[in-house]
Amino acid sequence: METQISELDELLVELIERVAGELGVIIYSLGIEGEFTDEQLSQELGVEINDVRRVLFALYEIGLASYRRTRDEETGWMEYYWKISYDRERDVLRKELEKTREKLDAKLEIEDGSVYYICVNGCVKVSYEEAMEFGFSCPKCRDMLEFLDSSGAIEQIREELEKINRLIGLLS
Helix, strand or coil, X not given: CHHHHHXXXXXXXXXXXXXXXXXXXXXXXXXXXXXXXXXHHHHHHCCCHHHHHHHHHHHHHHCCXXXXXXXXXXXXXXXXXXXXXXXXXXXXXXXXXXXXXXHHHHHHHHHHCCCEEEECCCCCEEEHHHHHHCCCECCCCCCEEEEECXXXXXXXXXXXXXXXXXXXXXXX
């Protein structure tokens, strides 16, 4: 069970780093309870307020942060009160994994249902129909097009889909 939890934690960190960068991981790992302002967090961490805002909005976009907005009576400026949504981790991970699974399913369908040819110099990858149109020579450099064995790529996609399905199962 411990390995499953750490695997999901690693996946969460990877997601946060991808969408919000290293600062996003730092902010999320602070374990902040309750509301805070971007200004408070900026001062506490000693980083630019715009960097904090960028991270918080990125976390908001994937569902790991929420905010409420009020107008400061003295300045007239809008103030954002943020809250990190630690209770949404599993839902966010499941949603992201399901999006990835859909993309991989579509890619598998394309790879599995097509025959490709590739330029010996790596210029282009074309379908069988396009290769026939080009007379099996590269449209860029005119060298030969060779059959591309996609079985390795197909197997890799299938393995990734198995892993994703297993992870989704852990989240259920």
